Amino acid sequence: MIKVENVTKYYEGRPVLDNISLEVEEGTNLGLIGPGGCGKTLLVKIICGLVKPDRGRVFIEGKNINELGERELAALRFRIGMLFQNYALFDFMNVQDNIAFPLRQEGVLSEQEIEVRVKDMLASIGLPGIGHQYGRELSGGMKKRVSFARAVIRQPPIVFYDDPTAGLDPVTSSKIFLLLKDIRDSLGTTSVTITHDIEGVKDICDNFMMLERGKMIFFGSRKEIEATDVKLVRQFWDGFSDDELNV
Numbered sequence: 001m002i003k004v005e006n007v008t009k010y011y012e013g014r015p016v017l018d019n020i021s022l023e024v025e026e027g028t029n030l031g032l033i034g035p036g037g038c039g040k041t042l043l044v045k046i047i048c049g050l051v052k053p054d055r056g057r058v059f060i061e062g063k064n065i066n067e068l069g070e071r072e073l074a075a076l077r078f079r080i081g082m083l084f085q086n087y088a089l090f091d092f093m094n095v096q097d098n099i100a101f102p103l104r105q106e107g108v109l110s111e112q113e114i115e116v117r118v119k120d121m122l123a124s125i126g127l128p129g130i131g132h133q134y135g136r137e138l139s140g141g142m143k144k145r146v147s148f149a150r151a152v153i154r155q156p157p158i159v160f161y162d163d164p165t166a167g168l169d170p171v172t173s174s175k176i177f178l179l180l181k182d183i184r185d186s187l188g189t190t191s192v193t194i195t196h197d198i199e200g201v202k203d204i205c206d207n208f209m210m211l212e213r214g215k216m217i218f219f220g221s222r223k224e225i226e227a228t229d230v231k232l233v234r235q236f237w238d239g240f241s242d243d244e245l246n247v
């Protein structure tokens, strides 16, 4: 379980996250939405201990992450998969080795087992047979999918996805979202998914949270978000109608 308690973060005297509290139950996926610059990526960085909050606490699996020693923090990081917006692939490794990298670091599976797991993963992201290619030979969308594969290949119990379908076409996006749902359903993964693709996440998240300029303006289930009358939430969730676009 992930628990965030009263997290506040300032940059240049301005609160970019303002007293945020939330919980992500084990085995559930939280959809994190909101306009660009509202604090989504920063919140996820704070949750996984990459950035320290100025106030507030973060608990992962019952442990206050800012009180962990280096060793414990390293052990915890190992249980977390992250797909960041600009998650670069290693240029000097081919796709196969890029995806296999976290498994080799972990050192549990044999080379043969790794090969099978990577092959299966390439098939499920719709890129079978590209293992021998290098990052520079791939399109942006392909790189994104390979980064996704690398983030989840170890089947970590906790995963953070930062805009996993940015720049992908609608067909590929829905494949990624389905895969994300499969991962949660089959492995019981606890995850936070940042996205701009509201239609894509409607069916794959258990709860939704919306930020606006560092403030939480909504947290709740799909049923609750469909019933809320907070204006910005409505606009995000429903999309803008033709009328509104024509004014």
Ligand SMILES: Nc1ncnc2c1ncn2[C@@H]1O[C@H](COP(=O)(O)OP(=O)(O)O)[C@@H](O)[C@H]1O
Pocket (backbone or CB within 6 Å): 011, 016, 034, 035, 036, 037, 038, 039, 040, 041, 042, 043
């Ligand atoms: N390292 C930093 N230094 C200064 N300002 C930052 C830093 N990281 C994020 N911010 C600011 O915090 C706000 C939230 O950023 P971010 O979490 O990246 O937004 P988004 O919701 O688009 O992911 C923005 O106003 C951004 O400019």
Ligand SMILES: [Mg+2]
Pocket (backbone or CB within 6 Å): 040, 041, 042, 085
């Ligand atoms: Mg962001």
